[in-house]
Amino acid sequence: MDFTLSETQRMLAETTDRLMRERYGFEERKKILAGPDGFSRALWATFAELGVTGLGIDEEYGGLNGTMGDLAVVAEAFGRALVVEPYMPTIVLGAGTLSLAGSDAQRTELLPQVAAGDLFLALAHGEPKSRYTLCHVDTRAEPDGADHLLTGAKAVVLGGDAADQFLVSARTAGTATDPHGISLFLVPKNAPGLTIRAYPNIDGTRAADLRLDRVRVPASARIGEPGQALPIVAHAVDRAIAYLCAEAVGAMQALNALTLDYLKTRTQFGVPIGSFQVLQHRMVDMEVALEQARSMAILAADRADDPHPHERSRAVSAAKVQIGRSGRLIGQSAVQMHGGIGITEEYAGGHYFKRLTLIDRTFGDADHHLARFAAAN
């Protein structure tokens, strides 16, 4: 039993945190958000130099062959800095899915580009009516000779703004929520028939809604076996949730630190507001919530690649519930204790609150995962 970081992880954490301190202060982040892409390609290049973009990728494709635990170290640092670069979409979901199920040709072609920082990916799975239900896919893939024609809509595709290629799920068989019959295809952003509506999210990350109108994909674009994509997507999404849990822990930690600092420095009635017992106890509860969340984020990372999907998803759902609840308590309490300043654009606190709130809405909120955990019990 050992809860300390490995030597590699410690170095990774230090490197990432230092990079964030140097390049991702609150003002720098504002500039990045205001830039043409809404994120920094220069920083992405630095990620590539440092090997961060290759972290989850096999050595044979130019990566570092890191574990989910390694990715979680990056996630936590990114959470502390409120990083908006599409790391989770490209690396965890995109490259992760390809690593899980891509053909040799697909991996050989694409993963080195991702590791080098030259390619952005996005998983286009959720749909306007699917909410958090992974097996709910209405987009159709109709065979046309050796090709397929994809038609449908994809909703809130994270990183969809930057993506060069999409991993698009579509039905080759079955209807609506049938777990079987879902296939996964690589679709380049400039594919004829593909319309991308990109937009910022309220936390500064970016996404896109896609429309596919008879988008033609060759057989070589299919990822994995026909009709068998759901377990792959489910695994990739569980890994993404584990990543988000670690990211949320970083955000909670930073928000707690900000709040504690505010309690010590803000004076009212001639004393620091941190001298009021009610605020002290609430701050304690925020710290307890953080420790509980950290424990479950560790569990999620540990189980994210568990060979038993049932064990994996049970642990990941439990973690997502805890993260949702801790994030809500910490976010709401932090804003309340800051007062008005806590909800202004000019102060970092509110941005952590927003990020934590939206993490709870990503790949299933606390209620959704509580139900999933309870059903798996």
Add this chain to the structure above:
Amino acid sequence: MDFTLSETQRMLAETTDRLMRERYGFEERKKILAGPDGFSRALWATFAELGVTGLGIDEEYGGLNGTMGDLAVVAEAFGRALVVEPYMPTIVLGAGTLSLAGSDAQRTELLPQVAAGDLFLALAHGEPKSRYTLCHVDTRAEPDGADHLLTGAKAVVLGGDAADQFLVSARTAGTATDPHGISLFLVPKNAPGLTIRAYPNIDGTRAADLRLDRVRVPASARIGEPGQALPIVAHAVDRAIAYLCAEAVGAMQALNALTLDYLKTRTQFGVPIGSFQVLQHRMVDMEVALEQARSMAILAADRADDPHPHERSRAVSAAKVQIGRSGRLIGQSAVQMHGGIGITEEYAGGHYFKRLTLIDRTFGDADHHLARFAAAN
């Protein structure tokens, strides 16, 4: 719009509160509990003299023809004093059901005796497997000539220890949870085939489990139409819930007063513990919870005889949810702020906590009524 008590109600409240002050102090109550019946027949006689036992009964049967609002006034006073006499079972459920659906002969025979304080009744409806589901009746009534033979079991019959007569529900048709086919019969306590296992409840009230083994009842013992008892029972139970809500408000009020007094008099670290902000705020939350509960208890009493059963049960369920939640918050907080003394037998505080907790388990807990309310929405 007028939330003040009527003149009659004000007098009733004063009379009852005075009686409680004089005869139902904590030590007197202890003696009553230790007595042979677990309640005071002498006090019951005084209730009769004051007209309290006739409050819900028509004038033509020797009662005062009071409303649910009048009964709620008594309930609140009884809640403040933690009265264990079987008032709700006999008056609200027993006499109430007879008033709703009894034949002229039944009313003429029984209601004057109740009003005079000479007769105790109990509604024997719940069963070992029925939990809070009113239509769940397994006890069978088999016709035998003009009579019926009742066989089955009844669980946690409130006031079942003192009852001279039971109002027993049994199936004349249908199975398990069929809403139709339930009939109601009067059964005297000494009926052959009836076994009564009486016991105290943990809050000092008393109850009984019944076994019926081919208990013979004549046609004249049937209350209301055959097979049509469920709406009657449901109405009587909604009235009983309205009564319990008012009783709970009385208990909460008393417990809040005790707690506030403790905060002002108990010193630690050289100051009254009521000077600690965390306890102050919790006490405020207890007062807010009391006011919200009081509002809903008023609503429940007002709607308890609403001609639209849907409106009635919606309001009553909403009130029961609020009472359950307020009672839990107040009970748990009061104990916590008292420390150890709050859970000793020698101190009144813990007894209010117990009563409030058991009220939440009576005729459906907060979760049950939340579901009922939500389904009626």
Add this chain to the structure above:
Amino acid sequence: MDLKYSEEERAFAEEVRAFVRAELDPAVRDRVLNHKRLSKEDYLSWHRKLAQRGWVAPNWPKEHGGCGWNAVYRFIHEEVMAEEGAPPIVAFGISMIGPVLIAFGNDAQKRHYLPRILSGEDWWCQGFSEPGSGSDLASLRTKAVLDGDHWVVNGQKTWTTLAQHANLIFCLVRTDPTVKKQEGISMLLIDMATPGITVRPIITIDGEHEVNEVFFDDVRVPKENIVGEPGKGWTYAKFLLSHERSGIARVGQSKRELKRLKAIAAAEEVDGVPLIETKAFREKLAALEIELMALELTNLRMIAAEKSGQAPGAEANMLKIKGSEVQQGLTELMMEAVGPYALPFNPEALEPGWNGEPIGPDYAAPLAGTYFNYRKVSIYGGSNEIQRNILSKSLLGL
């Protein structure tokens, strides 16, 4: 005990309802119902209609052009308008400075300002909070020094709601730094066009511009623009803050929002079933509805007590606490209801007249933003912690 309004009160409620339905611009109503942005003119056009009807100042005495209504009528008027989607009456003139001027202003001030508030000609804003003084309002530092016939004001106010629309500001300023902090404060009436005043927007995390900073740099204010006596500003401020709190629980607005939540939850689907029919969501919604029912009755009990002559006291603080919790609960459930479509940030969709294609369902755009924005309701007007401090003292004697 009678939980129903009287015949007369019911008739009045219906009169108000009919008036709103007949007179309110449907486009404005739509913006209110769907949390889109309201322009200054949206507020003012409705203000003028109410003024015309004689209903714009429910809490003012008749001799000053108010309605002279009792607590119940005021409550009905406010709640029905809220339920029907009317913009709120802008509070700064009608509910804040108006009553102060009526109680403490001189004749000239009453004659000049009151009619202009009623007509909507003047838009006031409130200069109370400062960066250093949040809950501890009396610690304010903006100072005014008498220089001949003028007060010279220097300092900074913050959280000044809708200052961008205002031509006047009522300000608490420190006129005597030598006495106890509460006793050195005065209240000044200041023209926003006076040289030396700068208004800087504060953007909130939903991207909206609702509040501002107001800077005073040697701002010269005519001597006579003081309310009442110098050094009594704290008394007037307390009067202002405790005045007219019948609507503090925002029951009418929350009833309207509950309807909206139900509509959204009926439109959203989980695996083909309307969200509102799923047990978990339905019961969360029900729990909130019950809280609102209790709040409404608690509010009515307090209004009835006020009508029968009892001054509103500690109860207002309770209503503020519970009312804010219910409002926040509603915004949170609405955000939850749209699931992943809570993420996109599409502020253009809130602009009047925007005709673009929505991202996701057309009701989605404001939901997350409103949730974030509504964290303010447990902060402003005395945070819920301050409300509990007050109750602890005034109600419990702790």
Add this chain to the structure above:
Amino acid sequence: MDLKYSEEERAFAEEVRAFVRAELDPAVRDRVLNHKRLSKEDYLSWHRKLAQRGWVAPNWPKEHGGCGWNAVYRFIHEEVMAEEGAPPIVAFGISMIGPVLIAFGNDAQKRHYLPRILSGEDWWCQGFSEPGSGSDLASLRTKAVLDGDHWVVNGQKTWTTLAQHANLIFCLVRTDPTVKKQEGISMLLIDMATPGITVRPIITIDGEHEVNEVFFDDVRVPKENIVGEPGKGWTYAKFLLSHERSGIARVGQSKRELKRLKAIAAAEEVDGVPLIETKAFREKLAALEIELMALELTNLRMIAAEKSGQAPGAEANMLKIKGSEVQQGLTELMMEAVGPYALPFNPEALEPGWNGEPIGPDYAAPLAGTYFNYRKVSIYGGSNEIQRNILSKSLLGL
């Protein structure tokens, strides 16, 4: 990062588990699992078996007959025993006064008392709390005055757990009323048979007798029965209270109770469906289970840190808070699970050997009582409010 126990640790856990299963009297196990009353002999027979195995004092150094285990082994030992339904090791001797004597006692005391604690010959109780001093322990007033070769003790202790079984009590007494309250306190070791000691039961609202008042009326205690130096009692008490807190979260016990809750919820039915399969109850249970999972991991993280040399600090206070919340949540859900059968009061059913017919399901009898009783776990050992005060200071520097 490795969340699993080592091979060796896993083997140890299995060894403990096998030992409990082989050696624990099934009747005692049944009483523990079903919250029936434990007799003094139930505790002692198990204590002796552990003593025989050399496992009764996990936290004592080997030279005094303890196990000398590291934090992880101590944790495994305690948790596995709890999970398997063993009675808890009676803490007063092993976890409380024993370590104090080892650290601060003189040789004679060590030689005399330690073996008797290990063997179970002595049953200690704790004389700390007084009626006037709950959270403010240092304000205690029981006084001891030196009179020749004896301390003469007068005063009253309360909440003295299982004093009815004890033949010895360790007591905090005030020996110097003239100095700062923390500095005038000494710790005495007192024979319960000394004339002048009266034990009065305190019955709790579940009808049980677990705690007592202990009165001291001119009780003469030999001078040498003081621990360490006079006036240092507060230091020893703080040492005692902070010592051996690895099991403070009660994870093993809560895992056992979670199993019991699941069994009850599987046996109870709602309209013919097992309660555990109804969505609302299942999800409440799941929420609690997740809290327990998080607590277990948090506990393990802290144990691992302790093993690698970091002293247990603020973390113990966190574990106490969360641990008590989880324990209370479990008792509450069990009571909820039995519905109306939470009402009957049937304390005879808790007596060993009772063979009567249960009222309702046979698991029902203790449930409401346990819920009421377990409100204590957020009160004793420093209430959760005190824990938060401590954390606010020690962890946050507020």
